[in-house]
Amino acid sequence: MCAWKYKRVMPKITVAKLKLMEQKKITGLVGMSLHHISSVLEKTSYKTEISEVSAKELSSISMEDALLQNFINTCEEIMEMSPKDVRLLLSAFLMKFEVNCVKAMLRAKQAELDVDEAMNYIMPVGRLDEARCRKTLENSENIAGVVDSLSDVEYGSVLEKAFAVYEEEKMFYLLEVALDIHVYSKIWRAIGKLRGLDKKIARTVIGLDIDSANVKTILRCKAMGINEDQIRRYLIPVSEVFGEKELEEAMRGLDMQSIINSLVRLARRSMARDYQYIFTEIQELHVTSLTTLETILDRGLVETSLRMLKRYTPFFNIGLILAFLNLKWFEVKNLRAIIRGSEAGIPPDRVKKLLILPR
Known part of the structure; x- marks a missing residue:
């Protein structure tokens, strides 16, 4: 491993790491109004994206979009500054989040949810932005329709191969597992190109x-x-x-x-x-x-x-980058749970049980 190759990206990681929200600050948002949560987030690393959401448009969906856009922007900046072999791994690593989005769309169709309700459970990310997810759901009558609509991205071919077995055994879990095996195998191959x-x-x-x-x-x-x-x-x-x-x-x-x-x-x-x-x-x-x-x-x-x-x-090594991205993603997930809980009026104790926080 050559630490010198990280000379561009590490200052970015160091600053971004310091901007992660403290656990006390996150839990302090539980039960607060969307306006209060928004005002707090405007003083964090989410400031740019949150400030673009007007008071009239303020909702759980608009705030989640802002959080996800921040995550995507952060990832893209880190990738752009990273050396080539690390960029390859990060590109595969970020597919995990796209796969989660695909799984959510499949589950929504299995549960026969309408598009607006389904979008409440979907976190658009990467190539699967909100517009793409909505279009996929609107144009798909069932799970098979979702598989067909994803034919232009690699997840479509992965699901197509697993679909015949799914239809025979009627086990939805097979589709999710096929996606996991594909993305983690790709990540593992990218790791194989690293050294030391x-x-x-x-x-x-x-x-x-x-x-x-x-x-x-x-x-x-x-x-x-x-x-x-x-x-x-x-x-x-x-x-x-x-x-x-x-x-x-x-x-x-x-x-x-x-x-x-x-x-x-x-x-x-x-x-x-x-x-x-x-x-x-x-x-x-x-x-x-x-x-x-x-x-x-x-x-x-x-x-x-x-x-x-x-x-x-x-x-200077890849451990700092991967660890930071994991922490950033869970921060977004926790904030999303808090925002949804606030809008739905879920009791604070129940919302806190949904948060993934270190002891």
Whole structure:
């Protein structure tokens, strides 16, 4: 790894990192009016985008658009300043967020929501901006229509290949898994083009994300009574810590607790500290709810990103970039949950449970 290649982008990351909102400031917005939230955000890194939303247009949708535009602008600035091999990885990394958008559109069609209601659950990003998402939903009568409408982007061909199996087995989850396998495999290939410490760090950060996704898949499938042969087809076939052998061992667990116990043993065996923190917490809390477990896994990614910022601050490397982007994305997600909760009049206690925050 050559630290010199980061000379352009690191000043940007350093400043952007300092502009992340403090946890107390974020939680302080829960239960506040949209006008109050807007006035607070005008004093943060979201100032430019939020200030363009007029008082008459102020709504959860207009504010979310501003937050997402800020995230996209930040990502594009970082990519433009990054060296070529890092740009390649970041381009693949940002596809994660587009995939989330595609999944939301598919779920909306499965639930037969109208377009306006569906847009409440969709976070447009990248090539799938709000106009594109609306057009896709308006022109699609069902899931097959969404697949057809995405034929001009790579997600369309990925879904088309998975659609025949979906129709045969009537398992919606197959479509989501096909998207995850595609995007994470692409990210992993991009990591393979890095060298030295950059490669090691990227595999650690992205590997945790992939392993979390695979653990969620195993537990969801077990809860649905899906057999092990089928579960194997739904797993992302790349990993840093929980490889095929380790996941096979975990799958043999009879229930959630035995699977988690197995994962804790595997994390200790591999000396993976970040994994130990996350799965030991799940084990000690005796988690039985999939929703709670997924929240802890997401929070684990946030906490790992924070540790990465501290661990690698003295050095210029890709860890700082990936950790920052993870933290920025979860900040946007938390603000989105707060804004939606405010507009819908959801009790503050319920909104706080939706936030992904470090302990």
